[in-house]
Amino acid sequence: MRAATSNAGDGVIGAKDRPGNLTGASDPEVVQWAQHGHEPAFRELVRRYERPVFSLLYRMVRDRALAEDLAQETFIKVLNGIKSYNPQFKFSSWIFKIANNAAIDHLRRRDLDTLSLDGSPHATTPEEMSATALQLGDRGESPLQEVEARELGSAIERAIAKLRPEYRACILLRHVEGHSYEEIARILDLPLGTVKTYIHRGRNELRVHLVDRKE
Amino acid sequence: MTEPLLQHLTPDELELWAQGLLPAARDIHLAQCGECRVLGDRERKLFRDLARLPRLAPEFGFVERVMAKVKVPAPADEFEGR
Numbered sequence: 001m002r003a004a005t006s007n008a009g010d011g012v013i014g015a016k017d018r019p020g021n022l023t024g025a026s027d028p029e030v031v032q033w034a035q036h037g038h039e040p041a042f043r044e045l046v047r048r049y050e051r052p053v054f055s056l057l058y059r060m061v062r063d064r065a066l067a068e069d070l071a072q073e074t075f076i077k078v079l080n081g082i083k084s085y086n087p088q089f090k091f092s093s094w095i096f097k098i099a100n101n102a103a104i105d106h107l108r109r110r111d112l113d114t115l116s117l118d119g120s121p122h123a124t125t126p127e128e129m130s131a132t133a134l135q136l137g138d139r140g141e142s143p144l145q146e147v148e149a150r151e152l153g154s155a156i157e158r159a160i161a162k163l164r165p166e167y168r169a170c171i172l173l174r175h176v177e178g179h180s181y182e183e184i185a186r187i188l189d190l191p192l193g194t195v196k197t198y199i200h201r202g203r204n205e206l207r208v209h210l211v212d213r214k215e
Numbered sequence: 216m217t218e219p220l221l222q223h224l225t226p227d228e229l230e231l232w233a234q235g236l237l238p239a240a241r242d243i244h245l246a247q248c249g250e251c252r253v254l255g256d257r258e259r260k261l262f263r264d265l266a267r268l269p270r271l272a273p274e275f276g277f278v279e280r281v282m283a284k285v286k287v288p289a290p291a292d293e294f295e296g297r
Contacts (some may be wrong), residue, residue, distance in 0.1 A: 037290035175265035
């Protein structure tokens with residue numbers, strides 16, 4: 001395929017550079033095509049990132065419909081602002097930054113960080129935990145809740161749900177999306193040392209939650 | 216100062232080991248230290264569990280729903296209208 005390369009290094013895409021097969025193009029190439037108003041390039045960016053972005057958001061908010069709304073919000077913001085994208089940073093870092101901000105804003109607004117299958121992490125008694133727990137699997141569960149229980153019901157998913165949102169985001173970006181510590185620091189606007197601390201603490205908490213479940 | 220061979224692996228080194236990236240010099244310590252091996256195995260198992268988490272998909276038609284709300288700029292003259 002023809003890459004979205006610049007002509008003589010002037011940064012301008014020419015007619016002869018029209019992309020043939022976007023699927024094989026790199027992110028910077030597809031972004032450059034999108035910036036020049038090439039509609040299939042917009043679709044290609046959504047196609048590439050719909051699963052990673054949706055997965056992150058779904059695991060952050062643990063609500064399928066809400067995660068889809070936040071994912072849509074993320075892509076609309078990214079694509080409508082594609083001309084302001086700074087190519088010094090990886091496109092994936094930019095889109096995850098916007099997605100994570102959407103999730104964190106929502107969790108702060110709705111205080112959903114207390115929501116988990118096993119009840120609020122702030123609950124101090126079994127009664128409080130029970131009162132704040134999601135009752136997936138009960139009679140009357142909607143088809144959507146059944147899907148959510150199936151998708152996020154494994155031990156590791158439930159352990160992730162118990163983490164503080166900041167730890168959860170770091171763990172997902174590191175271990176599911178494979179970002180480096182430096183990239184995560186940029187995505188989350190956190191000092192590198194804080195990211196390392198969050199990841200180490202997050203992993204320790206995951207191990208504790210997983211051991212608890214076995215016992 | 217502690218001899219490097221005797222020093223336990225740091226959390227960063229345990230992560231490197233779990234990824235198969237620990238320098239050989241520190242590998243020697245791991246071969247001799249049961250405590251670090253237990254921690255390393257635990258780390259590696261967690262990494263494996265996390266890496267196996269599936270990518271979840273939004274409902275069918277997501278791309279179309281997004282595109283319906285995106286303003287695609289007019290194509291640049293450089294490759295349109297030729």
